[in-house]
Amino acid sequence: MNVLEKIDTHPFYVEPFHVDFTGRIFMGILGNHLLNAAGNHSQKRGWGIGALNENHYTWVLSRLSIEMEEMPRQYEHAQVKTWVESVMKLFTNRNFAILRPDGTPYGYARSVWAMIDMETRKPCDLLSLYNGDILNYVVSPEENVCPIAGHGRFRFKDAQLVRTIDTYYSDVDINGHINSIKYIEHIMDLFPRERFEKQSIHRFEIAYKAESYMGDRLNFYVQPVDENETDVEVKKNESEVVCQAKICFR
Amino acid sequence: MNVLEKIDTHPFYVEPFHVDFTGRIFMGILGNHLLNAAGNHSQKRGWGIGALNENHYTWVLSRLSIEMEEMPRQYEHAQVKTWVESVMKLFTNRNFAILRPDGTPYGYARSVWAMIDMETRKPCDLLSLYNGDILNYVVSPEENVCPIAGHGRFRFKDAQLVRTIDTYYSDVDINGHINSIKYIEHIMDLFPRERFEKQSIHRFEIAYKAESYMGDRLNFYVQPVDENETDVEVKKNESEVVCQAKICFR
Numbered sequence: 001m002n003v004l005e006k007i008d009t010h011p012f013y014v015e016p017f018h019v020d021f022t023g024r025i026f027m028g029i030l031g032n033h034l035l036n037a038a039g040n041h042s043q044k045r046g047w048g049i050g051a052l053n054e055n056h057y058t059w060v061l062s063r064l065s066i067e068m069e070e071m072p073r074q075y076e077h078a079q080v081k082t083w084v085e086s087v088m089k090l091f092t093n094r095n096f097a098i099l100r101p102d103g104t105p106y107g108y109a110r111s112v113w114a115m116i117d118m119e120t121r122k123p124c125d126l127l128s129l130y131n132g133d134i135l136n137y138v139v140s141p142e143e144n145v146c147p148i149a150g151h152g153r154f155r156f157k158d159a160q161l162v163r164t165i166d167t168y169y170s171d172v173d174i175n176g177h178i179n180s181i182k183y184i185e186h187i188m189d190l191f192p193r194e195r196f197e198k199q200s201i202h203r204f205e206i207a208y209k210a211e212s213y214m215g216d217r218l219n220f221y222v223q224p225v226d227e228n229e230t231d232v233e234v235k236k237n238e239s240e241v242v243c244q245a246k247i248c249f250r
Numbered sequence: 251m252n253v254l255e256k257i258d259t260h261p262f263y264v265e266p267f268h269v270d271f272t273g274r275i276f277m278g279i280l281g282n283h284l285l286n287a288a289g290n291h292s293q294k295r296g297w298g299i300g301a302l303n304e305n306h307y308t309w310v311l312s313r314l315s316i317e318m319e320e321m322p323r324q325y326e327h328a329q330v331k332t333w334v335e336s337v338m339k340l341f342t343n344r345n346f347a348i349l350r351p352d353g354t355p356y357g358y359a360r361s362v363w364a365m366i367d368m369e370t371r372k373p374c375d376l377l378s379l380y381n382g383d384i385l386n387y388v389v390s391p392e393e394n395v396c397p398i399a400g401h402g403r404f405r406f407k408d409a410q411l412v413r414t415i416d417t418y419y420s421d422v423d424i425n426g427h428i429n430s431i432k433y434i435e436h437i438m439d440l441f442p443r444e445r446f447e448k449q450s451i452h453r454f455e456i457a458y459k460a461e462s463y464m465g466d467r468l469n470f471y472v473q474p475v476d477e478n479e480t481d482v483e484v485k486k487n488e489s490e491v492v493c494q495a496k497i498c499f500r
Contacts, residue, residue, distance in 0.1 A: 015282070015286055016285075016286070016289060016423070016424065017282050017285065017286075017429055017431050019423070020419065020420075020422070020424070021419075021422050021423065021424060021426045021464070022424075028420070032267050036265055039266060168439035169270065169438055169439050169443065170276060170278070170435045170436075170439050171439075173266070173267060173269070174266065174269050174270070174273050174324060175271070179267055180267075185420045188419055189418035189419050191419060193419065193464055193465070214271070214443055
Protein backbone atom coordinates (compact mmCIF):
# COMPACT_ATOMS: atom_id res chain seq x y z
CA MET A 1 0.00 0.00 0.00
CA ASN A 2 1.45 3.39 -0.88
CA VAL A 3 1.51 6.34 1.49
CA LEU A 4 -1.36 8.18 -0.20
CA GLU A 5 -3.73 5.28 0.42
CA LYS A 6 -2.97 5.52 4.12
CA ILE A 7 -3.76 9.23 4.45
CA ASP A 8 -7.30 10.60 4.34
CA THR A 9 -8.46 14.06 3.33
CA HIS A 10 -11.48 15.53 5.12
CA PRO A 11 -12.67 18.85 3.67
CA PHE A 12 -14.47 21.41 5.79
CA TYR A 13 -15.98 24.84 5.37
CA VAL A 14 -15.89 27.53 8.05
CA GLU A 15 -19.55 28.25 8.77
CA PRO A 16 -20.78 31.63 10.12
CA PHE A 17 -21.78 30.24 13.53
CA HIS A 18 -18.45 28.44 13.87
CA VAL A 19 -16.33 31.57 14.19
CA ASP A 20 -15.62 33.78 17.18
CA PHE A 21 -16.05 37.53 17.32
CA THR A 22 -12.73 38.00 15.50
CA GLY A 23 -13.98 35.89 12.58
CA ARG A 24 -11.64 32.95 13.30
CA ILE A 25 -12.86 29.39 13.81
CA PHE A 26 -13.45 28.34 17.43
CA MET A 27 -10.81 25.91 18.72
CA GLY A 28 -13.58 23.50 19.76
CA ILE A 29 -15.05 23.49 16.25
CA LEU A 30 -11.61 22.87 14.76
CA GLY A 31 -11.16 20.01 17.23
CA ASN A 32 -14.50 18.60 16.10
CA HIS A 33 -13.33 18.61 12.47
CA LEU A 34 -10.17 16.74 13.52
CA LEU A 35 -12.16 14.12 15.42
CA ASN A 36 -14.52 13.68 12.46
CA ALA A 37 -11.54 13.20 10.16
CA ALA A 38 -10.12 10.61 12.58
CA GLY A 39 -13.47 8.83 12.80
CA ASN A 40 -13.89 8.66 9.02
CA HIS A 41 -10.32 7.50 8.52
CA SER A 42 -10.69 4.56 10.89
CA GLN A 43 -14.27 3.82 9.76
CA LYS A 44 -13.20 3.41 6.17
CA ARG A 45 -10.53 0.96 7.25
CA GLY A 46 -12.83 -1.23 9.29
CA TRP A 47 -11.78 -0.16 12.77
CA GLY A 48 -14.19 2.75 13.24
CA ILE A 49 -16.54 3.15 16.17
CA GLY A 50 -19.43 1.33 14.42
CA ALA A 51 -17.43 -1.81 13.64
CA LEU A 52 -15.79 -1.74 17.05
CA ASN A 53 -19.03 -1.31 18.98
CA GLU A 54 -20.28 -4.59 17.59
CA ASN A 55 -17.24 -6.12 19.17
CA HIS A 56 -17.70 -4.09 22.34
CA TYR A 57 -14.65 -1.90 21.80
CA THR A 58 -14.46 1.85 21.41
CA TRP A 59 -11.78 4.46 20.75
CA VAL A 60 -10.98 6.87 23.58
CA LEU A 61 -9.15 10.14 22.95
CA SER A 62 -6.35 10.62 25.45
CA ARG A 63 -4.36 13.59 24.14
CA LEU A 64 -4.88 16.30 21.55
CA SER A 65 -2.34 19.02 20.72
CA ILE A 66 -3.11 21.58 18.04
CA GLU A 67 -0.59 24.15 16.82
CA MET A 68 -1.71 26.78 14.34
CA GLU A 69 0.17 29.36 12.32
CA GLU A 70 -3.20 30.88 11.55
CA MET A 71 -6.80 29.91 12.33
CA PRO A 72 -9.12 29.47 9.34
CA ARG A 73 -11.59 32.33 8.94
CA GLN A 74 -15.31 32.55 8.21
CA TYR A 75 -16.28 31.29 4.73
CA GLU A 76 -12.86 29.74 4.10
CA HIS A 77 -12.57 26.24 2.73
CA ALA A 78 -9.99 24.00 4.34
CA GLN A 79 -9.09 20.35 4.65
CA VAL A 80 -7.77 18.03 7.30
CA LYS A 81 -5.29 15.33 6.32
CA THR A 82 -4.93 12.58 8.90
CA TRP A 83 -2.77 9.52 9.31
CA VAL A 84 -1.55 7.05 11.93
CA GLU A 85 2.05 7.80 12.88
CA SER A 86 2.69 4.86 15.15
CA VAL A 87 0.98 2.06 17.05
CA MET A 88 2.00 0.69 20.41
CA LYS A 89 0.32 -2.02 22.41
CA LEU A 90 -2.08 0.30 24.25
CA PHE A 91 -1.91 3.57 22.33
CA THR A 92 -1.82 4.88 18.82
CA ASN A 93 -0.51 8.24 17.66
CA ARG A 94 -2.59 9.96 15.00
CA ASN A 95 -1.47 13.17 13.30
CA PHE A 96 -3.30 15.86 11.39
CA ALA A 97 -2.41 18.61 8.93
CA ILE A 98 -4.92 21.46 8.56
CA LEU A 99 -4.43 22.82 5.05
CA ARG A 100 -5.65 25.56 2.76
CA PRO A 101 -7.05 24.57 -0.65
CA ASP A 102 -3.62 25.29 -2.15
CA GLY A 103 -2.00 22.81 0.26
CA THR A 104 -0.23 25.34 2.47
CA PRO A 105 -0.68 24.64 6.18
CA TYR A 106 -2.83 26.55 8.65
CA GLY A 107 -1.32 24.22 11.24
CA TYR A 108 -0.91 20.69 12.52
CA ALA A 109 -2.15 18.49 15.33
CA ARG A 110 -1.14 15.36 17.21
CA SER A 111 -3.38 12.98 19.11
CA VAL A 112 -3.15 9.84 21.22
CA TRP A 113 -5.91 7.24 21.31
CA ALA A 114 -6.53 4.07 23.28
CA MET A 115 -9.04 1.39 22.51
CA ILE A 116 -11.07 0.14 25.43
CA ASP A 117 -13.42 -2.72 26.14
CA MET A 118 -16.79 -1.04 26.70
CA GLU A 119 -17.77 -3.39 29.50
CA THR A 120 -14.58 -3.58 31.53
CA ARG A 121 -13.43 -0.04 30.44
CA LYS A 122 -9.93 -1.56 30.24
CA PRO A 123 -7.56 -0.90 27.34
CA CYS A 124 -7.16 -3.50 24.59
CA ASP A 125 -4.05 -4.69 22.79
CA LEU A 126 -4.06 -2.74 19.52
CA LEU A 127 -1.36 -4.91 18.01
CA SER A 128 -3.46 -8.04 18.20
CA LEU A 129 -6.81 -6.53 17.21
CA TYR A 130 -7.89 -7.72 13.76
CA ASN A 131 -4.50 -9.45 13.51
CA GLY A 132 -2.69 -6.13 13.77
CA ASP A 133 -4.40 -4.70 10.68
CA ILE A 134 -3.85 -1.16 11.96
CA LEU A 135 -0.08 -1.60 11.42
CA ASN A 136 -0.69 -1.68 7.68
CA TYR A 137 -1.70 1.97 7.85
CA VAL A 138 1.23 3.44 9.73
CA VAL A 139 2.85 6.40 7.96
CA SER A 140 6.27 7.06 9.45
CA PRO A 141 7.59 10.59 10.19
CA GLU A 142 10.01 10.08 7.29
CA GLU A 143 7.09 9.51 4.94
CA ASN A 144 4.93 12.39 6.20
CA VAL A 145 6.19 14.83 8.78
CA CYS A 146 4.11 16.50 11.49
CA PRO A 147 6.38 19.45 12.34
CA ILE A 148 5.05 20.36 15.80
CA ALA A 149 6.25 19.41 19.27
CA GLY A 150 4.83 16.34 20.98
CA HIS A 151 2.47 16.45 23.94
CA GLY A 152 3.93 18.16 26.99
CA ARG A 153 3.68 17.27 30.65
CA PHE A 154 1.51 19.14 33.12
CA ARG A 155 2.67 20.16 36.59
CA PHE A 156 0.06 21.85 38.75
CA LYS A 157 1.29 23.40 42.01
CA ASP A 158 -0.54 26.62 42.71
CA ALA A 159 -3.48 26.61 40.32
CA GLN A 160 -6.34 28.86 41.43
CA LEU A 161 -10.00 27.91 41.26
CA VAL A 162 -11.54 30.45 38.91
CA ARG A 163 -14.89 28.99 37.88
CA THR A 164 -17.37 26.29 38.82
CA ILE A 165 -19.98 25.15 36.32
CA ASP A 166 -22.80 22.67 36.29
CA THR A 167 -23.12 20.43 33.26
CA TYR A 168 -26.33 20.04 31.30
CA TYR A 169 -28.01 18.28 28.40
CA SER A 170 -25.98 20.07 25.68
CA ASP A 171 -22.70 19.03 27.28
CA VAL A 172 -23.11 15.28 26.87
CA ASP A 173 -22.55 12.95 23.95
CA ILE A 174 -24.29 9.73 22.93
CA ASN A 175 -22.40 7.85 25.64
CA GLY A 176 -23.70 10.18 28.33
CA HIS A 177 -20.21 11.63 28.89
CA ILE A 178 -19.36 15.32 28.80
CA ASN A 179 -18.08 15.49 25.24
CA SER A 180 -14.42 16.18 24.40
CA ILE A 181 -15.29 19.31 22.44
CA LYS A 182 -17.38 20.86 25.22
CA TYR A 183 -14.38 20.80 27.58
CA ILE A 184 -12.46 22.82 25.00
CA GLU A 185 -15.33 25.36 24.84
CA HIS A 186 -15.56 25.69 28.61
CA ILE A 187 -11.77 26.11 28.89
CA MET A 188 -11.70 28.84 26.21
CA ASP A 189 -14.53 30.59 28.05
CA LEU A 190 -12.16 31.18 30.98
CA PHE A 191 -10.37 33.93 29.03
CA PRO A 192 -11.70 37.48 28.84
CA ARG A 193 -12.70 39.18 25.63
CA GLU A 194 -9.59 41.39 25.67
CA ARG A 195 -7.35 38.34 25.38
CA PHE A 196 -8.90 37.29 22.07
CA GLU A 197 -8.97 40.88 20.84
CA LYS A 198 -5.22 41.32 21.29
CA GLN A 199 -3.92 37.80 20.73
CA SER A 200 -4.64 34.59 18.86
CA ILE A 201 -4.12 31.03 20.03
CA HIS A 202 -0.89 29.54 18.81
CA ARG A 203 -1.06 26.16 20.52
CA PHE A 204 -3.70 24.25 22.44
CA GLU A 205 -3.06 20.99 24.32
CA ILE A 206 -5.50 18.85 26.22
CA ALA A 207 -5.11 15.60 28.16
CA TYR A 208 -8.31 13.70 28.93
CA LYS A 209 -7.95 11.90 32.27
CA ALA A 210 -11.40 10.73 33.37
CA GLU A 211 -15.01 10.87 32.22
CA SER A 212 -17.58 13.21 33.69
CA TYR A 213 -21.34 13.00 33.31
CA MET A 214 -24.39 15.25 32.89
CA GLY A 215 -25.04 16.90 36.22
CA ASP A 216 -21.43 16.72 37.40
CA ARG A 217 -20.14 19.98 38.78
CA LEU A 218 -16.82 20.94 37.19
CA ASN A 219 -14.18 23.12 38.83
CA PHE A 220 -11.71 25.00 36.66
CA TYR A 221 -8.25 25.77 38.10
CA VAL A 222 -5.96 28.16 36.27
CA GLN A 223 -2.17 28.38 36.55
CA PRO A 224 -0.42 31.06 34.45
CA VAL A 225 2.94 29.82 33.14
CA ASP A 226 4.07 33.07 31.57
CA GLU A 227 2.31 36.03 29.98
CA ASN A 228 1.29 33.99 26.93
CA GLU A 229 0.89 30.52 28.37
CA THR A 230 -1.77 29.24 30.77
CA ASP A 231 -2.38 25.77 32.19
CA VAL A 232 -5.90 24.74 33.17
CA GLU A 233 -6.96 21.78 35.28
CA VAL A 234 -10.58 20.61 35.40
CA LYS A 235 -11.78 18.57 38.36
CA LYS A 236 -15.09 17.03 39.29
CA ASN A 237 -16.19 16.51 42.88
CA GLU A 238 -13.35 18.85 43.88
CA SER A 239 -10.74 16.13 43.73
CA GLU A 240 -10.85 13.94 40.63
CA VAL A 241 -8.96 15.35 37.64
CA VAL A 242 -11.07 15.19 34.48
CA CYS A 243 -8.75 16.94 32.05
CA GLN A 244 -5.76 19.25 31.83
CA ALA A 245 -5.02 21.80 29.16
CA LYS A 246 -2.38 24.27 28.04
CA ILE A 247 -3.27 27.36 26.05
CA CYS A 248 -0.51 29.36 24.36
CA PHE A 249 -1.47 32.74 22.98
CA ARG A 250 0.74 34.78 20.71
CA MET B 251 -38.32 31.11 -13.39
CA ASN B 252 -39.75 27.74 -12.41
CA VAL B 253 -40.33 26.69 -8.81
CA LEU B 254 -37.32 24.36 -8.65
CA GLU B 255 -34.97 27.23 -9.40
CA LYS B 256 -36.34 29.11 -6.42
CA ILE B 257 -35.83 26.29 -3.90
CA ASP B 258 -32.41 25.28 -2.62
CA THR B 259 -31.26 21.93 -1.27
CA HIS B 260 -28.67 21.91 1.50
CA PRO B 261 -27.42 18.43 2.45
CA PHE B 262 -26.14 17.64 5.91
CA TYR B 263 -24.77 14.68 7.78
CA VAL B 264 -25.45 14.00 11.46
CA GLU B 265 -22.00 14.02 13.07
CA PRO B 266 -21.20 12.10 16.29
CA PHE B 267 -20.69 15.25 18.39
CA HIS B 268 -23.92 16.73 17.08
CA VAL B 269 -26.25 14.24 18.77
CA ASP B 270 -27.56 14.10 22.32
CA PHE B 271 -27.36 11.12 24.66
CA THR B 272 -30.34 9.54 22.90
CA GLY B 273 -28.50 9.66 19.56
CA ARG B 274 -30.77 12.35 18.08
CA ILE B 275 -29.48 15.62 16.64
CA PHE B 276 -29.45 18.58 19.05
CA MET B 277 -32.14 21.17 18.26
CA GLY B 278 -29.45 23.88 18.17
CA ILE B 279 -27.41 21.97 15.60
CA LEU B 280 -30.52 21.43 13.47
CA GLY B 281 -31.23 25.16 13.75
CA ASN B 282 -27.68 25.85 12.58
CA HIS B 283 -28.22 23.70 9.47
CA LEU B 284 -31.41 25.67 8.73
CA LEU B 285 -29.62 29.00 9.09
CA ASN B 286 -26.79 27.80 6.86
CA ALA B 287 -29.33 26.71 4.24
CA ALA B 288 -30.99 30.13 4.48
CA GLY B 289 -27.63 31.89 4.19
CA ASN B 290 -26.59 29.90 1.12
CA HIS B 291 -29.96 30.38 -0.54
CA SER B 292 -29.84 34.16 -0.24
CA GLN B 293 -26.09 34.31 -0.96
CA LYS B 294 -26.52 32.53 -4.30
CA ARG B 295 -29.21 35.01 -5.27
CA GLY B 296 -27.15 38.09 -4.49
CA TRP B 297 -28.80 39.16 -1.26
CA GLY B 298 -26.67 37.17 1.18
CA ILE B 299 -24.86 38.65 4.16
CA GLY B 300 -21.65 39.29 2.19
CA ALA B 301 -23.33 41.30 -0.57
CA LEU B 302 -25.49 43.11 1.95
CA ASN B 303 -22.65 44.03 4.27
CA GLU B 304 -21.01 45.98 1.48
CA ASN B 305 -24.20 47.99 1.37
CA HIS B 306 -24.36 48.16 5.18
CA TYR B 307 -27.38 45.89 5.47
CA THR B 308 -27.70 42.59 7.26
CA TRP B 309 -30.38 39.94 7.78
CA VAL B 310 -31.77 39.55 11.29
CA LEU B 311 -33.63 36.41 12.35
CA SER B 312 -36.83 37.31 14.17
CA ARG B 313 -38.75 34.03 14.49
CA LEU B 314 -37.94 30.35 14.03
CA SER B 315 -40.45 27.52 14.52
CA ILE B 316 -39.39 23.93 13.95
CA GLU B 317 -41.81 20.99 14.03
CA MET B 318 -40.42 17.48 13.72
CA GLU B 319 -42.06 14.10 13.28
CA GLU B 320 -38.69 12.59 14.09
CA MET B 321 -35.23 14.02 14.75
CA PRO B 322 -32.41 12.81 12.48
CA ARG B 323 -30.07 10.36 14.20
CA GLN B 324 -26.30 9.96 14.36
CA TYR B 325 -24.69 9.05 11.01
CA GLU B 326 -27.87 9.78 9.04
CA HIS B 327 -27.75 11.85 5.89
CA ALA B 328 -30.44 14.46 5.48
CA GLN B 329 -31.19 17.58 3.50
CA VAL B 330 -32.80 20.93 4.06
CA LYS B 331 -34.94 22.45 1.33
CA THR B 332 -35.57 26.14 1.77
CA TRP B 333 -37.62 28.77 -0.02
CA VAL B 334 -39.12 32.23 0.48
CA GLU B 335 -42.86 31.98 1.07
CA SER B 336 -43.72 35.67 1.11
CA VAL B 337 -42.20 39.12 1.32
CA MET B 338 -43.68 42.11 3.07
CA LYS B 339 -42.22 45.57 3.40
CA LEU B 340 -40.28 44.85 6.59
CA PHE B 341 -40.30 41.07 6.90
CA THR B 342 -39.88 37.98 4.80
CA ASN B 343 -41.17 34.49 5.59
CA ARG B 344 -38.78 31.67 4.78
CA ASN B 345 -39.76 28.01 5.05
CA PHE B 346 -37.78 24.81 5.37
CA ALA B 347 -38.40 21.10 4.83
CA ILE B 348 -36.00 18.68 6.57
CA LEU B 349 -35.97 15.54 4.45
CA ARG B 350 -34.53 12.04 4.37
CA PRO B 351 -32.54 10.98 1.30
CA ASP B 352 -35.72 9.34 -0.06
CA GLY B 353 -37.56 12.68 0.20
CA THR B 354 -39.82 11.76 3.14
CA PRO B 355 -39.95 14.50 5.78
CA TYR B 356 -38.34 14.48 9.20
CA GLY B 357 -40.15 17.76 9.70
CA TYR B 358 -40.57 21.37 8.66
CA ALA B 359 -39.71 24.85 9.85
CA ARG B 360 -40.85 28.43 9.40
CA SER B 361 -38.83 31.59 9.94
CA VAL B 362 -39.24 35.35 9.79
CA TRP B 363 -36.41 37.69 8.84
CA ALA B 364 -35.95 41.42 8.71
CA MET B 365 -33.21 43.33 6.98
CA ILE B 366 -31.63 46.13 8.95
CA ASP B 367 -29.29 48.98 8.30
CA MET B 368 -26.14 48.10 10.26
CA GLU B 369 -25.52 51.69 11.32
CA THR B 370 -28.99 52.84 12.32
CA ARG B 371 -30.13 49.25 13.28
CA LYS B 372 -33.45 50.20 11.66
CA PRO B 373 -35.34 47.87 9.30
CA CYS B 374 -35.14 48.41 5.55
CA ASP B 375 -37.83 48.19 2.91
CA LEU B 376 -37.39 44.73 1.39
CA LEU B 377 -39.69 45.50 -1.53
CA SER B 378 -37.49 48.30 -2.80
CA LEU B 379 -34.11 46.65 -2.19
CA TYR B 380 -32.39 45.70 -5.44
CA ASN B 381 -35.58 46.81 -7.21
CA GLY B 382 -37.61 44.16 -5.39
CA ASP B 383 -35.49 41.30 -6.79
CA ILE B 384 -36.43 39.09 -3.82
CA LEU B 385 -40.03 38.95 -5.13
CA ASN B 386 -38.79 36.90 -8.08
CA TYR B 387 -38.03 34.07 -5.67
CA VAL B 388 -41.32 33.79 -3.83
CA VAL B 389 -42.77 30.27 -3.83
CA SER B 390 -46.42 30.41 -2.81
CA PRO B 391 -48.01 27.88 -0.42
CA GLU B 392 -49.90 26.49 -3.42
CA GLU B 393 -46.61 25.76 -5.16
CA ASN B 394 -44.84 24.25 -2.15
CA VAL B 395 -46.64 23.65 1.11
CA CYS B 396 -45.13 23.96 4.60
CA PRO B 397 -47.67 21.90 6.58
CA ILE B 398 -46.98 23.21 10.09
CA ALA B 399 -48.68 25.92 12.13
CA GLY B 400 -47.44 29.49 11.99
CA HIS B 401 -45.58 31.20 14.81
CA GLY B 402 -47.61 31.49 18.02
CA ARG B 403 -47.94 34.31 20.48
CA PHE B 404 -46.30 34.34 23.89
CA ARG B 405 -48.08 35.43 27.05
CA PHE B 406 -45.96 35.43 30.19
CA LYS B 407 -47.78 35.97 33.48
CA ASP B 408 -46.28 33.82 36.21
CA ALA B 409 -42.99 32.61 34.77
CA GLN B 410 -40.48 31.55 37.42
CA LEU B 411 -36.80 32.43 37.36
CA VAL B 412 -35.02 29.06 37.19
CA ARG B 413 -31.47 29.87 36.08
CA THR B 414 -29.04 32.74 35.69
CA ILE B 415 -25.99 32.38 33.46
CA ASP B 416 -23.09 34.53 32.50
CA THR B 417 -22.15 34.66 28.83
CA TYR B 418 -18.64 34.01 27.57
CA TYR B 419 -16.40 33.86 24.51
CA SER B 420 -18.05 30.73 23.02
CA ASP B 421 -21.49 32.33 23.16
CA VAL B 422 -20.81 35.18 20.76
CA ASP B 423 -20.76 35.41 16.99
CA ILE B 424 -18.71 37.54 14.62
CA ASN B 425 -20.92 40.55 15.40
CA GLY B 426 -20.21 40.24 19.11
CA HIS B 427 -23.82 39.20 19.83
CA ILE B 428 -24.83 36.07 21.70
CA ASN B 429 -25.52 33.81 18.73
CA SER B 430 -29.01 32.59 17.84
CA ILE B 431 -28.00 28.95 18.20
CA LYS B 432 -26.49 29.37 21.67
CA TYR B 433 -29.82 30.63 23.03
CA ILE B 434 -31.41 27.39 21.81
CA GLU B 435 -28.69 25.38 23.59
CA HIS B 436 -29.09 27.28 26.85
CA ILE B 437 -32.89 26.89 26.69
CA MET B 438 -32.66 23.13 26.10
CA ASP B 439 -30.28 22.91 29.04
CA LEU B 440 -33.13 23.98 31.35
CA PHE B 441 -34.71 20.52 31.06
CA PRO B 442 -33.55 17.57 33.15
CA ARG B 443 -32.12 14.38 31.73
CA GLU B 444 -35.31 12.42 32.49
CA ARG B 445 -37.31 14.64 30.16
CA PHE B 446 -35.18 13.68 27.16
CA GLU B 447 -35.09 10.04 28.22
CA LYS B 448 -38.87 9.75 28.20
CA GLN B 449 -39.88 12.23 25.52
CA SER B 450 -38.69 13.83 22.32
CA ILE B 451 -39.22 17.38 21.13
CA HIS B 452 -42.12 17.74 18.75
CA ARG B 453 -42.06 21.48 18.23
CA PHE B 454 -39.68 24.30 19.12
CA GLU B 455 -40.44 28.00 18.64
CA ILE B 456 -38.23 30.97 19.35
CA ALA B 457 -38.77 34.72 18.99
CA TYR B 458 -35.65 36.89 19.05
CA LYS B 459 -36.45 40.24 20.62
CA ALA B 460 -33.18 42.01 21.43
CA GLU B 461 -29.44 41.45 21.18
CA SER B 462 -27.29 40.50 24.13
CA TYR B 463 -23.52 40.66 24.33
CA MET B 464 -20.55 38.73 25.77
CA GLY B 465 -20.56 39.32 29.51
CA ASP B 466 -24.29 39.97 29.75
CA ARG B 467 -25.98 38.02 32.51
CA LEU B 468 -29.04 36.16 31.23
CA ASN B 469 -32.01 35.16 33.37
CA PHE B 470 -34.20 32.25 32.28
CA TYR B 471 -37.87 32.28 33.31
CA VAL B 472 -39.96 29.15 32.83
CA GLN B 473 -43.74 28.92 32.55
CA PRO B 474 -45.26 25.45 32.11
CA VAL B 475 -48.29 25.54 29.79
CA ASP B 476 -49.30 21.91 30.22
CA GLU B 477 -47.47 18.67 30.91
CA ASN B 478 -45.85 18.65 27.46
CA GLU B 479 -45.51 22.34 26.70
CA THR B 480 -43.22 24.89 28.33
CA ASP B 481 -42.67 28.57 27.60
CA VAL B 482 -39.31 30.17 28.37
CA GLU B 483 -38.46 33.85 28.54
CA VAL B 484 -34.86 35.06 28.56
CA LYS B 485 -34.08 38.48 29.97
CA LYS B 486 -30.90 40.46 30.40
CA ASN B 487 -30.36 42.98 33.16
CA GLU B 488 -33.45 41.51 34.83
CA SER B 489 -35.84 43.52 32.71
CA GLU B 490 -35.10 43.53 28.98
CA VAL B 491 -36.55 40.57 27.08
CA VAL B 492 -33.94 39.00 24.80
CA CYS B 493 -35.91 36.04 23.47
CA GLN B 494 -38.95 33.88 24.12
CA ALA B 495 -39.36 30.22 23.31
CA LYS B 496 -41.91 27.42 23.39
CA ILE B 497 -40.86 23.79 23.70
CA CYS B 498 -43.41 21.04 23.05
CA PHE B 499 -42.40 17.53 24.04
CA ARG B 500 -44.30 14.43 23.02
